[in-house]
Amino acid sequence: MKKVDLIFSSRLSSPNGDSRVVRTFAKSDPFLKKLCVNLAIISADLFFESEVDYALKSKKGGIKRLMKKIIPFSSFLTIKFLKKGENNKKRIVDYYNSQDRDTDIVFFHEILACYHYLKQRKNTKEKVVLVIHSNGDTFKMLHIYFPKLINTSYFKYLVNAEKEVLEHVDKLGFVSQSSMENFRNNHPKFDSEKLFYVYNGINNKVGKPSYKLQECDPKYSFCCAGSISKRKGQEIIIKAISRLSLEEKKLFKITFLGDGSDLVNLLKLVKLNKLEKQIVFKGFVNDVTSQLKVSNGFILTSLDEGLPVSIIEALRIGLPIISSKVGGIPEMVIDGFNGFLIEPNEDELVEVFKNLSKYDLPKMGENSLKIYNEKFTQNAMFLNYARVFLELN
Numbered sequence: 001m002k003k004v005d006l007i008f009s010s011r012l013s014s015p016n017g018d019s020r021v022v023r024t025f026a027k028s029d030p031f032l033k034k035l036c037v038n039l040a041i042i043s044a045d046l047f048f049e050s051e052v053d054y055a056l057k058s059k060k061g062g063i064k065r066l067m068k069k070i071i072p073f074s075s076f077l078t079i080k081f082l083k084k085g086e087n088n089k090k091r092i093v094d095y096y097n098s099q100d101r102d103t104d105i106v107f108f109h110e111i112l113a114c115y116h117y118l119k120q121r122k123n124t125k126e127k128v129v130l131v132i133h134s135n136g137d138t139f140k141m142l143h144i145y146f147p148k149l150i151n152t153s154y155f156k157y158l159v160n161a162e163k164e165v166l167e168h169v170d171k172l173g174f175v176s177q178s179s180m181e182n183f184r185n186n187h188p189k190f191d192s193e194k195l196f197y198v199y200n201g202i203n204n205k206v207g208k209p210s211y212k213l214q215e216c217d218p219k220y221s222f223c224c225a226g227s228i229s230k231r232k233g234q235e236i237i238i239k240a241i242s243r244l245s246l247e248e249k250k251l252f253k254i255t256f257l258g259d260g261s262d263l264v265n266l267l268k269l270v271k272l273n274k275l276e277k278q279i280v281f282k283g284f285v286n287d288v289t290s291q292l293k294v295s296n297g298f299i300l301t302s303l304d305e306g307l308p309v310s311i312i313e314a315l316r317i318g319l320p321i322i323s324s325k326v327g328g329i330p331e332m333v334i335d336g337f338n339g340f341l342i343e344p345n346e347d348e349l350v351e352v353f354k355n356l357s358k359y360d361l362p363k364m365g366e367n368s369l370k371i372y373n374e375k376f377t378q379n380a381m382f383l384n385y386a387r388v389f390l391e392l393n
Contacts, residue, residue, distance in 0.1 A: 039107075047095075069264075089113040093117045105392060130169045132306075137186060139158065141231065170194065176197055177331060200376065202309065202316065203378045221253045221294070223254075223295040223297070225291070225300075226302070228266060233300075233324065235266060244354070253279075266281070298320070302323075304326055306328060307331075308329070317368075320339045
């Protein structure tokens with residue numbers, strides 16, 4: 001039996017993609033034990049007494065949203081914000097080391113938490129496995145969110161931290177094959193034997209898919225789930241809808257789920273283009289699945305991704321998907337089979353919107369469900385991670 005400790009500096013109840021993946025591991029115990037893996041999760045939940053109501057937090061987050069809007073324009077605020085996040089990662093590592101646990105493998109989903117563990121490492125017999133939830137470029141997402149970071153001393157520190165981690169990890173994982181290959185191209189001297197990829201997976205207990213395009217009103221009622229931010233590219237969708245004719249606009253309703261720093265700007269853009277009937281913002285919702293079930297398509301036009309869980313949720317429901325071809329998304333969406341792949345720009349999206357009637361969208365939805373069952377179930381994820389753990393000696 002391999003003993004594995006998963007160390008995670010966020011709360012499992014957090015709505016971000018990494019937390020949702022790690023939260024899935026919390027339900028893995030019976031399955032992994034059959035595969036001779038005993039996994040324990042040490043997360044930031046240890047430091048809190050009760051659950052956070054993220055929907056309520058979202059409604060009260062005006063000041064926080066304003067700060068997140070200001071931070072990217074200041075190198076000082078950027079560093080302060082990122083160091084606060086790093087302190088949370090060090091805190092969970094300090095706690096873990098204080099427990100003096102007996103384990104075979106220490107498992108991370110965050111590079112800085114892994115870095116602080118390696119700095120304090122007591123038992124060099126424990127194997128270290130790190131999974132990076134990016135497109136293979138460790139800092140690309142940070143560059144998008146925090147453009148003032150790149151010329152700072154803190155960014156140099158992050159680069160050195162990455163170097164330290166890469167020198168000492170026993171296995172380095174990614175959430176898609178393309179992400180792993182991108183990393184390999186950027187780090188040609190890294191030992192390829194240490195690399196692996198495992199697709200994120202979620203459970204399939206959602207009942208039968210309820211995909212029926214003809215029952216939706218308007219005809220194309222699409223859902224977009226994710227943080228409201230520049231990286232997620234919601235502005236592209238709004239601008240594309242604004243370029244449709246009046247009659248074409250009447251066919252569309254786009255429901256955005258989530259909250260974030262770009263919300264105020266997007267609300268203004270919707271009002272400016274008089275798209276209140278076509279674009280709806282629901283804020284953070286606890287049950288994304290229920291929203292997907294009353295949609296007949298899913299759309300995500302991110303500028304950068306690893307392997308978005310929101311698309312996996314849409315695959316599981318059986319929805320056709322429109323998405324940008326970034327990160328691991330082309331491994332989830334096959335153009336013309338279960339959806340449409342575009343560059344993250346409004347010109348290509350306008351063309352897709354104008355030509356939707358030419359495609360068999362219900363058949364695409366069925367194909368999405370097939371892809372989910374073949375590649376993105378939680379048991380497939382557990383099985384593949386178990387193979388990685390068991391191969392480590």
